[in-house]
Amino acid sequence: MSVTAPRGFRAAGVAAGIKPGRPDLALIVADAPCAAAAVFTTNRAQAAPILVSKEHVAGGRARAVVVNAGCANAGTGALGLADARAMGRATAEGLGCAVGEVVVASTGVIGVRLPMDKVRTGIAHAVRELSADGGPVAARAILTTDTHPKEIVALIAGGGGAKVGAMAKGAGMIAPNMATMLAFFTTDAEVPAALLREALVHAVGDSLNRITVDGDTSTNDMAVVLASGASGFRVDGPGPAFDAFRDALTEASRALARMIVGDGEGATRVAEVRIEGARNAAEADRIARTVAESPLVKTALHGGDPNWGRVLAAVGRSGVDVDITRVDVLIGDVWVCAGGAAADYDEDVAHQAMLEDPVRLTVRLGSGPATGWMWTCDFSRGYVDVNAHYRS
Amino acid sequence: MSVTAPRGFRAAGVAAGIKPGRPDLALIVADAPCAAAAVFTTNRAQAAPILVSKEHVAGGRARAVVVNAGCANAGTGALGLADARAMGRATAEGLGCAVGEVVVASTGVIGVRLPMDKVRTGIAHAVRELSADGGPVAARAILTTDTHPKEIVALIAGGGGAKVGAMAKGAGMIAPNMATMLAFFTTDAEVPAALLREALVHAVGDSLNRITVDGDTSTNDMAVVLASGASGFRVDGPGPAFDAFRDALTEASRALARMIVGDGEGATRVAEVRIEGARNAAEADRIARTVAESPLVKTALHGGDPNWGRVLAAVGRSGVDVDITRVDVLIGDVWVCAGGAAADYDEDVAHQAMLEDPVRLTVRLGSGPATGWMWTCDFSRGYVDVNAHYRS
Numbered sequence: 114m115s116v117t118a119p120r121g122f123r124a125a126g127v128a129a130g131i132k133p134g135r136p137d138l139a140l141i142v143a144d145a146p147c148a149a150a151a152v153f154t155t156n157r158a159q160a161a162p163i164l165v166s167k168e169h170v171a172g173g174r175a176r177a178v179v180v181n182a183g184c185a186n187a188g189t190g191a192l193g194l195a196d197a198r199a200m201g202r203a204t205a206e207g208l209g210c211a212v213g214e215v216v217v218a219s220t221g222v223i224g225v226r227l228p229m230d231k232v233r234t235g236i237a238h239a240v241r242e243l244s245a246d247g248g249p250v251a252a253r254a255i256l257t258t259d260t261h262p263k264e265i266v267a268l269i270a271g272g273g274g275a276k277v278g279a280m281a282k283g284a285g286m287i288a289p290n291m292a293t294m295l296a297f298f299t300t301d302a303e304v305p306a307a308l309l310r311e312a313l314v315h316a317v318g319d320s321l322n323r324i325t326v327d328g329d330t331s332t333n334d335m336a337v338v339l340a341s342g343a344s345g346f347r348v349d350g351p352g353p354a355f356d357a358f359r360d361a362l363t364e365a366s367r368a369l370a371r372m373i374v375g376d377g378e379g380a381t382r383v384a385e386v387r388i389e390g391a392r393n394a395a396e397a398d399r400i401a402r403t404v405a406e407s408p409l410v411k412t413a414l415h416g417g418d419p420n421w422g423r424v425l426a427a428v429g430r431s432g433v434d435v436d437i438t439r440v441d442v443l444i445g446d447v448w449v450c451a452g453g454a455a456a457d458y459d460e461d462v463a464h465q466a467m468l469e470d471p472v473r474l475t476v477r478l479g480s481g482p483a484t485g486w487m488w489t490c491d492f493s494r495g496y497v498d499v500n501a502h503y504r505s
Numbered sequence: 506m507s508v509t510a511p512r513g514f515r516a517a518g519v520a521a522g523i524k525p526g527r528p529d530l531a532l533i534v535a536d537a538p539c540a541a542a543a544v545f546t547t548n549r550a551q552a553a554p555i556l557v558s559k560e561h562v563a564g565g566r567a568r569a570v571v572v573n574a575g576c577a578n579a580g581t582g583a584l585g586l587a588d589a590r591a592m593g594r595a596t597a598e599g600l601g602c603a604v605g606e607v608v609v610a611s612t613g614v615i616g617v618r619l620p621m622d623k624v625r626t627g628i629a630h631a632v633r634e635l636s637a638d639g640g641p642v643a644a645r646a647i648l649t650t651d652t653h654p655k656e657i658v659a660l661i662a663g664g665g666g667a668k669v670g671a672m673a674k675g676a677g678m679i680a681p682n683m684a685t686m687l688a689f690f691t692t693d694a695e696v697p698a699a700l701l702r703e704a705l706v707h708a709v710g711d712s713l714n715r716i717t718v719d720g721d722t723s724t725n726d727m728a729v730v731l732a733s734g735a736s737g738f739r740v741d742g743p744g745p746a747f748d749a750f751r752d753a754l755t756e757a758s759r760a761l762a763r764m765i766v767g768d769g770e771g772a773t774r775v776a777e778v779r780i781e782g783a784r785n786a787a788e789a790d791r792i793a794r795t796v797a798e799s800p801l802v803k804t805a806l807h808g809g810d811p812n813w814g815r816v817l818a819a820v821g822r823s824g825v826d827v828d829i830t831r832v833d834v835l836i837g838d839v840w841v842c843a844g845g846a847a848a849d850y851d852e853d854v855a856h857q858a859m860l861e862d863p864v865r866l867t868v869r870l871g872s873g874p875a876t877g878w879m880w881t882c883d884f885s886r887g888y889v890d891v892n893a894h895y896r897s
């Protein structure tokens with residue numbers, strides 16, 4: 114399972130003491146330097162590990178990924194940047210590789226320095242623990258408020274057994290934009306860095322960029338893919354092999370996205386918001402995001418209340434020029450709103466549709482051919498409980 | 506108190522049975538037709554009463570405002586539009602005035618038709634109950650999930666006793682944009698419609714447009730002012746008299762805004778988000794709104810947690826091009842973040858600053874002279890409880 118399913122990778126997860134009593138430091142290591150690609154948060158407040166990893170991945174090569182939970186190393190200034198570099202250096206020394214081959218990632222509280230003694234000890238420990246079945250342990254060591262690990266393996270069609278393995282953390286500060294929370298992909302396909310990046314951007318754009326828990330795009334979002342080539346399956350340009358690889362990567366990324374939103378902080382229910390009939394994809398996505406982030410839609414979702422008026426109101430305030438008299442809304446297969454007004458529907462049947470998994474909220478704009486979608490979760494008392502005292 | 510404090514107005518509030526067991530229909534009537542101005546929601550899904558009142562106020566004259574709670578008459582299509590017109594007509598007939606002199610407003614559940622028999626009976630009842638001290642009763646009859654009425658009177662400086670009276674409803678679906686939830690102002694100053702509109706746009710822009718409870722701009726937002734001229738104080742052009750009137754209107758509007766955010770659904774705490782050092786006012790306002798709407802900032806506010814990292818992250822994702830290494834954050838007078846990193850502060854003192862009323866969250870960008878601000882409230886379990894089953 115997880116990132117060690119493809120050939121050519123080892124992983125480990127250890128308790129370094131950053132998050133007392135829990136595994137909190139993970140390492141993914143390729144047997145040899147490999148092609149790599151990554152996308153990063155668009156938040157202007159970028160965490161120190163983001164700045165360091167951007168530099169390191171720029172050349173399209175990497176050997177290892179080191180990740181800690183419990184401290185985001187964000188809002189830590191020049192000292193935090195030095196810490197992130199030292200974290201990469203300690204990993205490179207432990208593995209005997211170049212520091213530029215190490216991707217550094219952190220997640221946790223903002224504004225607090227990393228306890229570097231614990232990080233260094235943890236890295237040394239993780240290097241000793243590396244194993245070809247260490248993926249699941251690593252997947253557990255990157256979690257924060259998540260309630261369970263998120264890992265997946267996708268087979269590449271026609272790839273002769275070549276795979277994509279992946280793990281992620283989610284839960285809070287989730288509204289990825291051009292990247293995601295922490296998501297790590299490995300593959301034993303051989304894929305040049307440029308194609309790897311193209312596939313990653315496609316996969317993330319159709320999965321992790323379409324989820325929201327709270328609308329708060331994180332300072333630390335990062336999605337990384339390493340390709341070992343150890344399976345012998347080779348992607349060397351556009352064509353069926355590339356398509357098969359991209360599809361497997363997208364499948365894995367969508368599975369992680371679904372797990373993240375389903376395990377959103379306090380989440381008890383997931384909804385798929387689908388916008389049809391928009392003039393263009395950008396407008397469809399903007400409306401989908403507005404509906405998916407609306408606190409009133411999310412609390413109605415929590416209560417199982419088919420309150421389509423809140424969906425209509427969110428569509429109307431999205432900033433897109435919509436003719437509301439042409440707007441239809443469906444909950445599941447129940448047509449609740451036609452032409453901007455209540456349709457003739459059965460409230461009990463609509464209520465049942467609010468209990469499906471996922472709840473399907475479809476908005477038809479009737480003004481063009483474009484579609485868009487988002488996955489979101491409900492807003493519960495649990496979300497408030499998790500976040501009112503997160504640091505204490 | 507309230508809208509009957511200025512001379513020349515009567516009001517009433519009655520229980521029409523739209524919202525069982527509570528007063529739910531209010532009437533404000535001027536003794537004679539008066540100058541009027543109004544601003545309306547920018548939501549593309551505009552409720553039927555918005556469409557009707559826009560027509561009626563376009564000429565700058567009005568005699569009466571009729572308001573119901575319990576049903577928004579939004580998402581009701583052509584039939585809802587006919588209902589809103591009938592509501593205006595019934596009021597005009599009861600008062601013996603022209604239908605175009607009646608402002609119609611509704612608030613409550615979206616997607617449900619008005620019970621017109623109850624509305625007609627309620628209007629007839631309210632006409633009989635009209636009195637020169639009916640303001641407070643009217644203020645109670647427009648509430649939905651509000652926990653107390655919102656009313657205020659402001660004296661016009663140098664106005665020889667001329668006043669501005671006002672009432673509002675708030676609580677949920679509150680993120681006014683170019684208007685507000687329902688807010689009704691009266692004045693016994695004599696102000697031509699064009700100047701009345703200028704003063705209203707100014708007042709609302711510096712008060713009701715700067716509050717958010719949940720980021721959900723309503724389908725029914727409306728702010729209306731009627732000027733009876735009954736005090737003899739006259740505003741006939743730019744100058745000190747206009748300034749004094751505008752200031753009194755702004756003071757009343759800010760008082761209502763503060764009451765609305767303090768009585769937000771589930772609210773236990775209010776914060777003033779202040780942005781300084783922005784390049785321009787639009788960027789300052791955009792950042793202020795992003796911070797004020799962040800669920801993570803609002804839950805930290807609920808917990809009294811001085812979690813400035815969430816403020817920094819919200820600034821970073823606002824869409825404004827910010828140099829995060831120049832950003833300072835203060836909570837109250839405690840400098841918690843300097844140059845994008847933790848300042849040397851005492852956590853207990855910062856926690857104390859989170860218990861002030863309002864909590865003051867100040868962000869200094871260091872990139873220009875412009876400022877902006879918003880008032881927001883916390884996100885509590887109470888918000889979830891109020892909204893998960895709002896319609897049941």
